[in-house]
Amino acid sequence: MGDHPRAAVPGRGRERHAASLTETARSPHRVGDTVEDQIVAIRKELDQAGHDNGPQTIAFHLHQRHGTAPSPSTIWRILSRRGFVIPEPHKRPKSSYRRFEADQPNERWQLDTTHWALADGTEVEILNQLDDHSRLLVGSDARVTFKAVDVVTYFRKAAATWGYPAQMLSDNGAIFTGIPRRGGRVALELELISLGVRFRHSRPYHPQTCGKVERLHQTLKRWLVRQPRARTLRGLQAQLDRFRHYYNAIRPHRALGRRTPLVAFEARPKATPTGAAIADSHYRVRQDRADTSGVITLRYDSRLHHIGLGRRYAAQRPNARPRPPHPRPHRRRRHPPRPHPRPQPRLPTPAQNVNDVARHVCTMSRDIT
Secondary structure (H helix, E strand, C coil), X not given: CCCCCCCXXXXXXXXXXXXXXXXXXXXCCCCCHXXXXXXXXXXXXXXXXXXCCCHHHHHHHHXXXXXXXXXXXXXXXXXXXXXXXXXCCCCCCHHHCCCCCCCCCCCCEEEEEEEEECCCCCEEEEEEEEECCCCCEEEXXXXXXXXXXXXXHHHHHHHHHHCCCCEEEXXXXXXXXXXXCCCECCXXXXXXXXXXXXXXXXXXXXXXXXHHHHHHHHHHHHXXXXXXXXXXXXXXXXXXXXXXXXXXXXXXXXXXXXXXXXXXXXXXXXXXXXXXXXXXXXXXXXXXXXXXXXXXXXXXXXXXXXXXXXXXXXXXXXXXXXXXCCCXXXXXXXXXXXXCCCCCCCCCCXXXXXXXXXXXXXXXXXXXX
């Protein structure tokens, strides 16, 4: 062993380890202090503006400004050394999720609502609609409370600009579907059926199915926190419009290869609805309990309607199949309505005795009443 060329020499291993450390410190690929300061400056700038400030986003902005940038893993190590990365060892790995993505723009839209508060503490709701393929934010609107009819209104607004999707995906909220509630249908479902748009829903208590729009809520709220708190609903809507422009046309998206959603949306042909359009009215059997007068109460188009069935159905559960009311045709009058003259009190005739005051007052009171 002592004559072998690789025999161990006392102190030789420590010298080799020290030499490797010296070569690593003098490596030409090591990031200089100037670049590290630029990475930290961009990280603080994005954080103050409320934008995404991860290693991929910092590398994108660094390349846009200087034409070159270190790898995202190098940027992550620099941020970790500077104390900007909070370790999350118990976070579920991304590889455990089952990902899906539409192949074409307008192949599938995801929509969901989230909550926000104005400057005076008033709670409002924000409806976001997102294209599954390109992550294009096709609609972001605010109201105090969203009803089923409001969802249809803003869906039509988004479709008028970007086209109708082939499919919609949402959770089981009451404004999106009535299937979990005795098998009914809400206004959005009737609208999509009439257009031939397929409608799918996630499993209850499984928000990962609508993960793209859920992640958008997080990005939006992170940006809104850095903005002055809106005092009115109109002010909040102005902020949402500004964010939508930044999100669609300026912000690079990691899942799109650092492209913007608008570029990804315009890069491919658009999908169109492929389902059969059904324009018939929706019927379903109800078994509501009638009150003591034989009247049942139904809600249609966000309004309560009281329908009288008769006293023989009092305190019973009759089978009722309501349908939407049909508009009555407007009938034109052949002749304009005649004005009804206001009745005038009769005055005493000359044959009556004017001095008979009691009889005169009695006549006047009878005529006036």
